[in-house]
Amino acid sequence: MAESTELQARETIHAGGKWRAATSGATREILDPADALPFAVVSEGDEKDTDLAIAAARRAFDEGPWPHTPVTERAALLRRVADLLVRDREKLGRLEAQDAGKTVEEGRVDIDCVADAFRYFADLVAGEAPGRVVDAGSTDIHSVVVHEPIGVCGMITPWNYPLLQASWKIAPALAAGNTFVIKPSEITPMTTIAVIELLVEAGLPDGVANIVTGPGHSVGARLSEHPDVDLVSFTGGTVSGIKVAEAAAPTVKKVALELGGKNPNVVFADACATEEGFDTAVDQALNAAFIHSGQVCSAGARLIIEESVRDRFVTELARRAEKIRLGRGTEDGVECGPLVSEQQRAKVEMYVESALKEGAVLRSGGKRPEPSPQRPEDGYFYEPTVLDHCHREMRVVREEVFGPVVTVETFRTEDEAVALANDTEYGLAGGVWTSDAGRARRVAGRLRHGTIWINDFHPYLPQAEWGGFGKSGVGRELGPAGLAEYRETKHVYQNLAPKPVRWFAG
Ligand code: NDP
Secondary structure, eight states, X not given: OOOOOOOOBOOOEEETTEEEOOTXXXXXXXXXXXXXXXXXXXXXXXXXXXXXXXXXXXXXXXXXXXXXXOHHHHHHHHHHHHHHHHHTHHHHHHHHHHHHTOOHHHHHHHXXXXXXXXXXXXXXXHTSOSOEEEOOSSTTEEEEEEEEEOOEEEEEOOSSSHHHHHHHHHHHHHHTTOEEEEEOOTTSOHHHHHHHHHHHHHTOOTTXXXXXXXXXXXXXXXXXXXXXXXXXXEESOHHHHHHHHHHHGGGTOEEEEEOOOOOEEEEOGGGGSSHHHHHHHXXXXXXXXXXXXXXXXXXXXXXXXXXXXHHHHHHHHHHHHHTOOBSOTTSTTOOBOOOSOHHHHHHHHHHHHHHHHTTOEEEEOOSOOOOXXXXXXXXXXXXOEEXXXXXXXXXXXXXXXXXXXXXXEEESSHHHHHXXXXXSSOOSEEEEEOSOHHHHHHHHHHOOSSEEEESOOSOOOTTSOBOOSGGGEESOBSHHHHHHTTEEEEEEEEESSOOOOOOSOO
């Protein structure tokens, strides 16, 4: 790693309306993955800091105004936050790019999506009926079902889309009237810190929004196990997700898990029957696999293609993959940034090596690129990699690589395509490419994944639920179900003409 520069340590723990350093005084350098140089120093919190933040959130929920603030005011605050995000779009987009190794354009798109999430949940709660009146079968009974905030929410987020993933939790939690403590990934905390500053600027009462920067094994584990946390919402890998669920179990808190994926992109030959169709399917397969260097939970990392078009398709895919311009995301003309860390690149290298040993054929990439002015030698770059002749027994096909690697498998029949696409323990997302509308609907209906794209890949809508089948998680983010995660349901039954029941004679 390159030598550290003189950077001022920031106080990045926010509890009860005050910014503070870690109780232990510990700090952490945040590295730019494009050159492995530190660009910020943040507080490295631990269990003690987490307890302080949880206590602040608990007080703000039990005694503060936020849970009882009229829903129109809560919605107005969320809209102010969206406006502040738009105001700071360029600054935040660049910060996200530097922190997570994205291009600045990807960073800007992320910030737009974050602002959209705040607006969506503002509109959703502002437009809701206050409760559902139930017909109790008597005019003497008034029965209504209402939704209330769940309480103190613990939020744990990953490094690939740091602020986007945080916003899918923060926006619905606040819209519903909760207080929260968030723990961003220890290696990409910068934009989550910035959004807490924006929440304060927007006028959120003290103690409602709290952040503890620090590691998963201490801060994340404490949030999961703490009895004063009512819900823990986690986005990250399956191994950590299981630990969170286990730590949460003794306190019987609600647990929401958004975990990994191993997502099929199924291409039928009929989608490639015209030049335009072929070009679109190849272009989107490239995008599915390599955007943000494949560090996307919904990456189309498994290309499952009809055998008759495989050679032409894979040749073109590999040709275009080789042309992707890798470099520091803040440089003009760069299309793909580095991996987030040395550890992540080592993991990708391990998977490619194991695939080649198991018989995969390398069609592009498979190595670190040559350093260049746009690609410093110490950056964590890896070439977009196409692995042909793969099969489902290979580790690289079964496990989530989370890097710029796409595997190619083939099929001959529709049934075979569906069987391959469903042959995964995950179930987050999948794509199907065909010009046959009936087949598109048939296949979409049979795929066991939380999101299915037909003749597209990657788009999501804040108004549509996001989440996974199988080991891709429990619960949903976005859409009405994404708001419901942050609520308790209460039935209020009022007897308007009470009388003795005389069940007991005495
Ligand atoms: P990790 O599981 O390593 O980390 C996710 C978060 O969990 C981090 O903040 C981490 O802290 C924290 N954490 C780690 N261990 C524990 C623990 N024992 N208790 C509580 N918290 C803990 O995932 P990555 O950050 O590596 O993110 C990549 C993963 O996230 C991929 O598997 C990807 O598919 C998934 N993901 C899923 C999405 C979805 O929508 N389904 C979206 C985005 C990513 P720290 O890093 O500080 O140690």
